[in-house]
Amino acid sequence: MTKTEVIAKGLTRRALLASGAAALATPMLSRRAFAAPTELTMLAWYGHAEPDIVAEFEAENNVKFVPKYYTGGDNMLGLISQSPPGTFDVILSDAEYVQALNAAGYVEELDPADYALDEYFPEFQQFPGNWQDGKLFSLVTRFGFLGVAYNTDALTEAEAATYNVFWAEKLKGKVGHFDWHLPNLGQMSLLNGNPAPYDIDETAWEAVKEKTMSLRPQIGGFFDYGGTFSSLNDGQMLAFCGIGDWITGVLEKNGAKVRTVIPEEGGLQWSECFSIGKGSQKADLAKKWIQYITSAKGQAKSAQMAAYPALIPNAKGWEVLQAENPDEARRQGMTKDAGNVMDMIRAGRIKYREWPIQQDLETWNDFWSEYKGA
Numbered sequence: 001m002t003k004t005e006v007i008a009k010g011l012t013r014r015a016l017l018a019s020g021a022a023a024l025a026t027p028m029l030s031r032r033a034f035a036a037p038t039e040l041t042m043l044a045w046y047g048h049a050e051p052d053i054v055a056e057f058e059a060e061n062n063v064k065f066v067p068k069y070y071t072g073g074d075n076m077l078g079l080i081s082q083s084p085p086g087t088f089d090v091i092l093s094d095a096e097y098v099q100a101l102n103a104a105g106y107v108e109e110l111d112p113a114d115y116a117l118d119e120y121f122p123e124f125q126q127f128p129g130n131w132q133d134g135k136l137f138s139l140v141t142r143f144g145f146l147g148v149a150y151n152t153d154a155l156t157e158a159e160a161a162t163y164n165v166f167w168a169e170k171l172k173g174k175v176g177h178f179d180w181h182l183p184n185l186g187q188m189s190l191l192n193g194n195p196a197p198y199d200i201d202e203t204a205w206e207a208v209k210e211k212t213m214s215l216r217p218q219i220g221g222f223f224d225y226g227g228t229f230s231s232l233n234d235g236q237m238l239a240f241c242g243i244g245d246w247i248t249g250v251l252e253k254n255g256a257k258v259r260t261v262i263p264e265e266g267g268l269q270w271s272e273c274f275s276i277g278k279g280s281q282k283a284d285l286a287k288k289w290i291q292y293i294t295s296a297k298g299q300a301k302s303a304q305m306a307a308y309p310a311l312i313p314n315a316k317g318w319e320v321l322q323a324e325n326p327d328e329a330r331r332q333g334m335t336k337d338a339g340n341v342m343d344m345i346r347a348g349r350i351k352y353r354e355w356p357i358q359q360d361l362e363t364w365n366d367f368w369s370e371y372k373g374a
Contacts, residue, residue: 035062037058037062037063037064038061038062038063038064038282038285039063039064039065039066040063040064040065040066040089040090040282040285040286040289041065041066041067041068041087041088041089041090041277042065042066042067042068042088042089042090042091042092043067043068043070043076043079043080043088043090043091043092043277044067044068044069044070044090044091044092045069045070045071045092045272045307046069046071046225046307047305047306047307047308048067048092048305048307049065049066049067049069050305050306050307052301052304052305052306053293053301053302053305056301057289057292057293057298061285061288063285063289068088071224071225072180073093073094073096073097073182074365076091076093076097077097077100077101077104080101080104080106080277081104084279085277085278085279086277086278086279086280086281087277088277088280089276089277089280089281089282089283089285089286090274090275090276090277090280090286090289090290091106091107091274091275091276091277092141092272092273092274092275093138093272093273093275094270094271094272094273094353095127095128095129095130095138095140095270095271095272095273095352095353095354096129096182096352096353096354096355098129098130098137098138098273098275099129099132101137101138101275102132102137105278106277106278107137107138107275107276107277107278108137108275108276108277108278108280108283109135109136109137110136110137110138110139110275110276110287110290111136112136114287114291115139115290115291115294116291116294116295116296116314116316117139119296119314119315119316119317120313120314120315121313121314121315121342123313123342123345123346124140124313127140127271127273127313128352128354129271129273130273137275138273138274138275139273139274139275139290139294140271140272140273140313141272141273141274141290141293141294141299141302141312141313142271142272142299142302142303142305142310142311142312142313143269143270143271143272143310143311143312143313144244144245144246144269144270144309144310144311145244145245145260145262145267145268145269145270145311145341145344145350146183146186146187146242146243146244146260146267146268146269146270146353147244147260147261147262147263147267147268148160148161148162148163148165148166148239148240148241148260148261148263149232149239149240149243149244149247149248149258149259149260150165150238150239150240150258150259150260150261151232151235151237151238151239151257151258152257152258152259153235153257154170154171154174154238154239155238155239157259157261160239160259160261160263161261161263161264162263162264162265163187163188163190163191163241163263163265164191165239166215166218166239166241167214167215167218171218171238171239172217172218173218173219173220174218174220174236174237174238174239175215175218175219175220175237175238175239175240175241176219176220176221176222176223176228176231176232176236176237176239176240176241177219177221177222177223177240177241177242178223178228178240178241178242178243178247179222179223179224179372180242181364181365181367181368182353182354182355182364183241183242183243183268183270183353184212184241184242184368185208185212185364185367185368186198186268186351186353187241187242187268188208188211188212188215189204189208190265190266190267190268190351191211191265192204192207192208192211193265194208195351196351196357197268197351198351198353198354198355198356198357199356199357199358200356200358200359201358202358202359205358205359205363209367212367212371213371213374215241216371216374220236220237221236221237222372223237228240228243228247229247229250229251232247232248232251232256232258233251233256233258243260244260244267244270245260245309245332246270246308246309246310247308248260249308249309249331249332250306250307250308250309262344262349262350266348266349266350266351267344267349267350267351268350268351268352268353269345269350269351269352269353270353271352271353272310274289274290274293274294276290294314295314295317296314296316296317296319296320297317297320298317299312299313299314299316299317299320299321300312300317300320300321300324300325302317303317303321303328303332303334304321304325304328309328309332311332311333311334311341312334318334318335321334322334322335
């Protein structure tokens with residue numbers, strides 16, 4: 001063997017040894033980047049598992065979300081009831097459905113000490129629906145208000161500042177409904193002067209039905225999520241019941257001449273909450289996700305969700321949003337200015353959307369089907 005061959009052979013052997021030693025010395029965190037990501041299943045409204053919300057968390061934790069999207073709480077309950085325990089690692093539900101999820105044994109109990117509840121506004125630290133018998137089962141992550149959605153070319157803000165505008169002659173056939181009984185009938189109940197729109201006796205319920213039926217000749221259609229967007233965007237509908245900035249905010253930012261106002265009769269609050277699915281084999285990762293999305297950084301991201309914007313309950317999240325996107329913070333009313341969204345809540349102008357208390361849910365649903373068919 002020549003001297004050159006001996007040197008080459010030695011170099012090759014040392015290179016192999018060095019590479020092997022380097023591999024052994026590589027920290028576990030670095031090596032994990034080469035492993036296949038862990039899949040985390042999410043049951044949610046559209047948008048919650050899209051890249052603008054989850055990409056950072058996925059990259060930091062080597063996770064890949066697998067979403068199952070739904071529209072409406074009843075649809076969500078149906079999907080869970082038809083799936084084996086453990087199918088969904090994280091579940092996003094509207095607050096009024098959390099107790100149903102808990103009663104059916106679909107969600108795990110949470111430890112309050114795991115989450116930054118001290119950063120939340122006081123009104124959201126013991127949020128209705130999140131707790132039962134002193135135990136935490138979900139965490140509210142975002143919310144919004146429902147009022148009168150309107151085309152700004154067709155109506156002024158002053159005209160839209162009452163639910164009575166839906167009966168305006170110029171809107172005949174141009175009023176749309178988001179096809180879900182709870183927000184629409186809740187608004188009719190507010191219009192009728194009920195201070196607790198979902199806690200009404202039979203006399204008040206009959207009056208709500210009568211008032212709602214009187215609106216039927218004005219209605220141009222009942223729309224799902226996509227249909228609501230398109231019919232407002234193209235001017236097919238000039239006013240809408242049952243929705244708010246969660247839809248008009250997206251359209252307005254894209255140039256559509258639409259807006260939502262909270263009318264003089266008051267507005268409704270929708271609230272979205274995250275839970276850990278019962279039987280999840282990845283509960284630790286699911287907990288980590290909820291910690292992330294309820295942190296100040298995650299909250300600011302959630303407020304600006306591309307699919308639909310929202311208000312956030314984390315006070316420090318407001319500060320992050322104000323620094324990152326002051327225009328959006330002002331647009332949504334998440335500033336220290338007088339009249340901000342927390343002032344509206346504290347003034348009593350906003351009522352929680354919830355299940356009916358003196359009637360069962362099926363009674364409201366049956367009437368809604370009757371109304372649509374009238």
